[in-house]
Amino acid sequence: MKVNKDTRDFLSIVPVLGFGAILVVSLMYVTIPIIPALAQEFHASPGQVVWAVSVYGFAYAIGCLLFGITSDRYSRIMVLKIGLAALAVCTIAVAWSPSLHWLIGLRAVQGLIAASFPTVTLGYIGDVIAERFRPLAISIISSSFLMSGILGQLFGQAIEDWLGWRGIFELLATGYLILVAVTIYLPKGTSPPSGHSLPFVLRRTAGLLHSPSMLLSFAVSATVLFSFVTMYSGLSAYVLERFDLQGEGLMWIRIAGIPGIMVSLITGMLVRRFHSKSILIIGFAAAGVGLAGEALSGSLPLMVLFSILFVTGIAIANPSIIVIIGQLGGESRGSAFAINACAAFAGASLGPLLAQSIASFELLCAVLIVILLLASVTARYGIPCSN
Numbered sequence: 001m002k003v004n005k006d007t008r009d010f011l012s013i014v015p016v017l018g019f020g021a022i023l024v025v026s027l028m029y030v031t032i033p034i035i036p037a038l039a040q041e042f043h044a045s046p047g048q049v050v051w052a053v054s055v056y057g058f059a060y061a062i063g064c065l066l067f068g069i070t071s072d073r074y075s076r077i078m079v080l081k082i083g084l085a086a087l088a089v090c091t092i093a094v095a096w097s098p099s100l101h102w103l104i105g106l107r108a109v110q111g112l113i114a115a116s117f118p119t120v121t122l123g124y125i126g127d128v129i130a131e132r133f134r135p136l137a138i139s140i141i142s143s144s145f146l147m148s149g150i151l152g153q154l155f156g157q158a159i160e161d162w163l164g165w166r167g168i169f170e171l172l173a174t175g176y177l178i179l180v181a182v183t184i185y186l187p188k189g190t191s192p193p194s195g196h197s198l199p200f201v202l203r204r205t206a207g208l209l210h211s212p213s214m215l216l217s218f219a220v221s222a223t224v225l226f227s228f229v230t231m232y233s234g235l236s237a238y239v240l241e242r243f244d245l246q247g248e249g250l251m252w253i254r255i256a257g258i259p260g261i262m263v264s265l266i267t268g269m270l271v272r273r274f275h276s277k278s279i280l281i282i283g284f285a286a287a288g289v290g291l292a293g294e295a296l297s298g299s300l301p302l303m304v305l306f307s308i309l310f311v312t313g314i315a316i317a318n319p320s321i322i323v324i325i326g327q328l329g330g331e332s333r334g335s336a337f338a339i340n341a342c343a344a345f346a347g348a349s350l351g352p353l354l355a356q357s358i359a360s361f362e363l364l365c366a367v368l369i370v371i372l373l374l375a376s377v378t379a380r381y382g383i384p385c386s387n
Contacts, residue, residue, distance in 0.1 A: 009129060016182055019144070027110060028053070055111070068119040083120070095170045142318045149225075149228055208339060220383065224344065228314050230352075231368060233351050234361050259312075264316060282313075291372075324383060
């Protein structure tokens with residue numbers, strides 16, 4: 001059976017980018033389960049160590065802007081290759097951090113460099129994947145982003161028990177070097193028009209910030225990862241206190257969320273048939289019900305089931321808002337994705353801090369429900385309808 005070029009490109013490119021997205025974005029999450037180990041290693045409090053998570057996210061957000069704008073001016077595949085090579089070197093440096101101050105500083109550099117992959121990847125898909133496959137490709141990549149949130153925590157917890165926390169980063173650095181070798185065989189994609197100088201790209205990017213619909217889309221997008229990271233950051237301490245669950249038990253709770261994330265794979269098909277905005281709001285509604293159930297459930301199995309519903313809702317919402325932003329961005333989609341990633345990971349960076357500041361998990365869920373409700377209303381009335 002002969003496979004046409006569009007299908008062949010999809011099958012050869014998207015799995016590589018999806019796997020790469022899991023490896024790279026996992027860096028945001030691998031430190032969440034090892035905060036106690038880092039606190040013990042560096043004789044610090046968990047409140048001090050949590051900055052190793054948050055500073056990474058803030059730097060990542062800034063890097064998304066820098067690399068997203070750069071990718072609208074220079075070859076996206078070249079940005080991917082250079083970024084992965086630099087990330088491998090920086091990740092080794094993180095593994096060898098001699099103190100907490102060095103760890104936090106190197107995590108900031110790591111976050112800045114890591115942003116070169118996910119943001120540029122979304123723009124690269126628009127260059128090399130046929131339009132009919134793009135919604136599915138975006139669903140796969142966005143599900144990889146979310147999957148990294150769970151797999152990153154599982155990887156961090158498992159490898160810390162096996163090789164110690166430094167081994168986590170050493171193994172990830174090896175993975176990035178392998179990715180560099182694989183990306184050599186990916187197509188170059190389209191080159192930016194010769195008239196697209198850096199000042200031109202900057203002006204066009206600034207133009208996105210003058211669009212009310214784009215600004216509202218970025219704000220809505222920021223709530224997705226924020227809610228996801230905040231819930232999981234608060235969940236670990238809650239189940240430990242409420243159900244005396246730790247170690248392997250926590251690992252299984254995280255694994256339970258994986259089927260919910262897989263739902264995002266069908267979101268690409270849904271947005272091709274229905275309005276992206278409608279699918280987005282449905283996702284937020286499901287996530288809100290899941291949060292309410294987690295807060296009110298009196299048993300561990302019921303709480304796990306509602307956590308799966310929450311993850312399912314987030315998995316539906318995430319690719320939907322990315323598709324909307326890509327459509328609204330038009331030719332400036334690289335810059336639009338960059339600003340979106342900046343907003344999304346700035347929100348994600350605040351998650352652990354909010355979870356640390358609110359002692360009650362029930363109150364934390366209530367705050368997140370209100371935020372998702374506001375995001376739904378904003379999407380309903382502030383973002384243009386998109387097919």
